[in-house]
Amino acid sequence: MTQAQVTVEPVVVEEEFDTVDMNINMGPQHPSTHGVFRMVLTVDGEQVKDVTSYIGYMHRGGEKLTENLDYRGALGYQDRTDYLAAFNNEWVYCNAIERLAGIEAPERAEYVRLILAELNRILSHFMFMGAFGTDVGFFGTAFTWAFKERERIQDFFEAVSGDRLMYNYFRVGGLAWEPYPTFVEDARWLLRQVEAGIADIDELMTNNEIMISRCRDVGRMSAEDAISYGVTGPLLRAAGVPLDLRVDEPYSIYDRFDWEVPTGLRGDVYDRYLVRLEEMRQSVRIVAQALDQMPASGPIMAEGLPKVLKPPPGEIYMRQENPRGEYGIYMVSDGSDKPWRMKVRSPSFHNLSSLRHQVRGSYIADAVIILGSVDIVLCEVDR
Amino acid sequence: MPPLEHVLVISAILFSIGVYGVLTRRNAVNILMSVELMLNAVSINMVAFAIYGRVAFDNTFTGIIFAFFIVVVAAAEVALALGIVVRLFRNRATANVDEVNLLKW
Amino acid sequence: MSATEIVFYCIAFFMIASGLGVVLARNIVHSALALILALGAVAGVYVILTVEFLALTQLVVYGAAVIMLVLFALMLTRARERPQALFGKNRPIAFVIAAGLLTAFIAGIVASEWATTNPDDIEPLPFQEIGDVLFSAWAVPFEVISVVLVIAMAGAILLSQPDQGEQ
Amino acid sequence: MTSGTEPQAKAPPKSKRAEKAERIKEPPPPGGIADIYRAALPASIPVEAEQTKWDVALTVPAPQLREALRVSREHPTLQMDLLRNQTAVDWTDQGLEVVYHLYSTALRHAVTIKAWVPSENPSLPTVSDLWRMADWAERECREMFGIEFEGHPDPRNLLLDEDFDLPVLRKSHPLAPIEVKQGVDVEYFAKEHPRETPPVRKDDAEGDDERAQRIAAAKKQAAAAAGAPAETKPAQELTPEELAEKKAAQVERVKKARALAAAARAAKAGGGAPAAAKTETPAAPIEAKPAAPPPAPATPAPPEKKAATDLSPEELAQKKAAQAERVKRARELAAKARAEKAKRGG
């Protein structure tokens, strides 16, 4: 890795005066901004010269709210940052508190958490496939195909947690309640369905000539640039950096499974798509193994937890690999029943900050699919 | 069929409108459009003469062929002229012919 | 007056009105749209004059291609944002010149003796013969025209390309 | 190089909290990242190491922070190429603790770098030229904590309303009412609704017993009802004068930053767009801006969202007028609300 060659170049807008530049306001209400995101494209004809992002429309002050609730009470807010990966968020939050307070969740609970989080990753990537397909122009076909599988997973989650989107099922030290009796069998059935669904999506999109020519070499980002922008997750892996926190800073029980980390070669939109597709398959692998290894019975909650949780003063930066990248919670305890400071490091936020770097010089249509390939969840960007 | 004189008068009116436009308009694109009007007026004349004089002039199609060529040349002319206008706009930020008073770019 | 003549005068009126629209409209895009109408009306005149082939050529070439070029140029250069610079100072003079020209034309037309056939005896033009003539007697000019077109195309592309050396 | 602005940034005053915090500080294991840092950093940068629940946290003096971060990025034994997180913690009376979480993708080690800045006019050099990620992170930190990052290329608000300039994540910022009336007459609400519970909680001896807590809360309430002197008043609660002063400083800062940004923009627009240059002035938002009277922080937003090239002068003027109109209306409304409140209260 070369040293420190990554500096911020000044914005070089071509001095040459080509016809009249036009500012296009894309969003906050636009079908392809994936939420209330606004970007102002400065275009010359169809080519994007510059782009300015405006975020914050969904800012709800989740950090401030969490600081004003006790540790357990703020759990529900964590679902709402990244609503497509709610289990993963809950997990990070619970893990952060558990590490702060020195609690250890029982093994069975850990397995259930892992299975649900990995399934949630698949769900989130299905959502990506659908939305990205629509961005590329599959008039709804990719969307409905992906959503069919996503619905299946959501049905499963509903059976487990009682909710389809904001599960609120994990607890500090374990799970809210015992998973229902046929959990394992249903999960196995679900995996088979999901695998078929992944194959369908693969067949529909991967080798489509138009898809390839649309996505290849669009939005390329070198590994250095990606790292400099704090880009993590599938985007960074597509750029060729095999950084996966499940491997590099292991947490939970990921070291018990046999799986692989896919990385791309070019860091373009197509690689991101491929990486996500492969990640879904790997998640299926992980879940299958976890289902086999999972103890059939056992406690799902740590013993002897106090009624009011007061972790000793200290701090932790808990980070885990969410579907969109490194989701970190920086939590500072002052010894009271509320976190003194809770900061969410959301992957979407930093991935989105690299948008300008990727979009400049491409076409308007590229801007749309690049934004789609970044796969932002605006609730998470704005928190 | 209307008499030849009426066709000619109409084309003359169109031509005069074109002349007026060329003389008064300042925007290069507008001038171009006025020139198009004049060209079309001329080609109406050509066609009219060809049609009404076909018997008298030995069944040739010269007028119509000319009108056809005028259409083609006009297309070429428009393409070129618009290229020049866009160029002009790019370099001098104006499409106004009165402001193009430098004899250099 | 036959139906054909009624149609002709309607078209002529329409044509002149659109022509006036072209030169008088304050908004340059309106001018361009009026030009489309005027050119369409010219095509109508061609149809009345039985040259349908020419009328269709007119529609294909002007209606789609030329007008699109004009509109492109207008959109790309945003000419409509400067409406105050539309007309020059010499409007009265121009009017006098145009009116004088028109008077002279009409005087000439009326005064001349035209050796024409009776309008009612005119046969529809056998346009398949146009093709024969075009590719026999007029073959060389036809080829030259195509060369002109190619050159114009190349020139237009060259002109509208951004300079490479100029920074 | 970039230091010299904050001579007192180091060594925050020792309060009770700080003492407590120091007591629990746990030294990192030897041979770890802390030692590598000690070796890599120049001797002029003192490093205070602490083992957190996962990473090792190193505290460096604020003036040397940038140098320390630069070394982290460039030193071959560190190679911290990923700035994964950047934020701040408001420790009320001791100032703000700015936290940088670093990670090396090549060497796979992580570290936390911290620096203290005072609560009043906090300022740090930017690192957005070292990690481009810091661009947005610093913008967020700036609007949430009021920390000014010197040399930041684009110091606008990121998540909040563009003329909302209160540090909302500071502990001194009340929670609810301002969210209701965002941007309009914030100061009034801040005065009317002081923070109800003290953020610094006593280390109550009742332990984890929920009932005892409830009793304590009830006791507190009773004491408040009895008109006891505001023992509960938080130490960091600012007096109105202080608040006003701080606000003024902040307004000044924001104004400066905006003016800078506008100037840069104007320069860019002037150089890049002859069309705009042809028409009168490209955009003159700076002069047009009223002098920002303190009671109404809802200053008109300079028309910075659209590039000057895109607006004709007429449109610009129109837009500006509309904006002024809107601001005026907002102010009137706020004044009315204030009068009503006062009537009801008094």
Place this chain on the structure above:
Amino acid sequence: MPEIVLSEFAGLSLPDWIDALIRIVFIVALMTVNALALIYLERKILARFQQRVGPTRTGPFGMLQSAADALKLLTKEDVRPTSADRWVFELAPYFAFVPVFLVFIPIPWTETWIVRDLELGFLYVFGVLGLNLVGVVMAGWGSDNKYALLGAVRAAAQAISYELPMLLVSVGVILIVAARLTVDGGSAFGAVNLNVIALEQTTTPFILLQPLGFAIFMIGALAELHRPPFDMPIAESEVVGGYFVEYSGIRWSFFFLAEYTALLLLVVIGSTVFLGGWNFPFGEDVGLGLQVLLTIAKTSAVIFILFWSRAVLPRLRIDQLMAFSWKVLLPFSIVQVLANAIILAYGGGEWIIGITSLALLLLLIGLVYGRARTLSRGAGRSLNKQPARPRLITAHDPAGGD
């Protein structure tokens, strides 16, 4: 110029104007019914592709859904943005609609069911259909909306570029027809008459002689119709509907009507020119009633393919679209026309034309496919997979530093 004559319509001698009126009413009814039916069918077919059921609630199988939609559109408020250019905005739908309406005139539904048998039918179709663009550009510009403007500019650029290959491959067919007409020293007069072209296909539809021509014609038709994969002018995820983004109610439905009518017309023309129109394949003489059925069947088959392509193809980018037209389709169609001309001029058999065209088509497909393969480099292989073995995280080897 046609003077007043009594014309025949369904065996009756009628004055011209009544005759014209009947034909106009017929066309308008056909247009409306066609648009309603196509919209319903498209929704149903797309729904099947997307594993949905589509409209089911209105009428049997949801068949009245389009009618309900039409009713809604008719009663909807007609909104005009305040900053829109009033006249341009309000007239644009008609400018987009009328040319399409006019294209009905030379279409041979059967051997004799033609509104007017125009000798220059083919040229007429393209001349008039091109004017459709004026309405589109007016809508885009008059709405004073940047998305609309972008959509209109895209539509114009793409229509201009795809009209050319379409015309050229049609010239290929016309050459063949002309060669047949002049074979006994006759005149080539009528070679651009759509009905004559259909008549020439009693034994062999021209798709067998000009497969490349048919492919390019249909691709061009997709582009002219703004249908996927060439739907950039109305791409929802980019320009949110394009040139009619500001329209509502009846004006918007005019655009829609024009779009679906143009779809029908271009496909009918395509099937007339390349699939033999009302001819039974390989030359059975059938009655008029069956001829209509044949036209409808061929048209429906092609329309189904267009719907299919909408379901499974993503959208090209505008520069790729232009490049595809100018760098691929145009050279291919020019080569095809030249090949036809040379073969016919030197008296080669028509089967040589067919084989040449087929070879060109295969070459075209190979080019497209090969480019995609080169780009993707085997989609699976552009990934590195690294085993996720737990790696020991040492806090860096101190020996490296000190």
